Amino acid sequence: MDYHEQEIDKIISPTAIIDQIRKSKYDVEHATITTVSNLIFHICAVKAPEFYDERETRLIIQSQTTKEHPIEFRSRAGLIIPYFEYPAPRSLxxxxxxxxxxxMKLARQGLEDFLDAHALKCHIKESDCSLRVF
Incomplete structure (x- = not known):
């Protein structure tokens, strides 16, 4: 996780973009795709500094939609969210x-029930961050 946005600033700096164009032997389309891919990856890895105490680890996979890896959809808070299912060992x-x-008590109980139902064993921690309710 990155709790600063400096890496993103570096990726979109004029110097970095010019360097990427040069590395791509002046193939602007290739340089653009590379820059955008790097930017998307780093945006996924940035988190607000207030959440540093969670010490989160994220698995970020850049993939293309194929018949073998179709996009799935879920609903949350009235939004439809696309996602990929990616098999990973439970030991992770x-x-x-x-x-x-x-x-928090209900959230913990729901998580414990979920872990039991899926035979998953791991440590459960409660965030120290406060929740703003408007």
């Missing part, structure tokens, strides 16, 4: 931090 999950919410 060592700790889950429950983010700020209005009912």
């Amino acid at each position: 999950i060592q700790e889950i931090t429950i983010g700020p919410n209005v009912n």
Whole structure:
């Protein structure tokens, strides 16, 4: 995780863009695709500094939609969110931090039930970050 935006600033700086064009042997389309891919990757890896105590790790996979890897969809808070299912060993999950919410006890119980139902064992931590409710 990156808790600063300096890397993004570097990617979009005029110097970096010119360097990328030169590395691409003046193929502007290739340089643009590379720059945008780098930018998307780093945007996914940036998190607000207030959440530093969570010490989050993210698995970021850049992929293309194919018949073997179709886009799935889920709904959250009235939005339709596209996502990819990506198989990963359960052993990768060592700790889950429950983010700020209005009912920590209920959130913990729901997570514990979910982990039990899926035979997952990991440490559960509650976020120290506050929740703003408007």
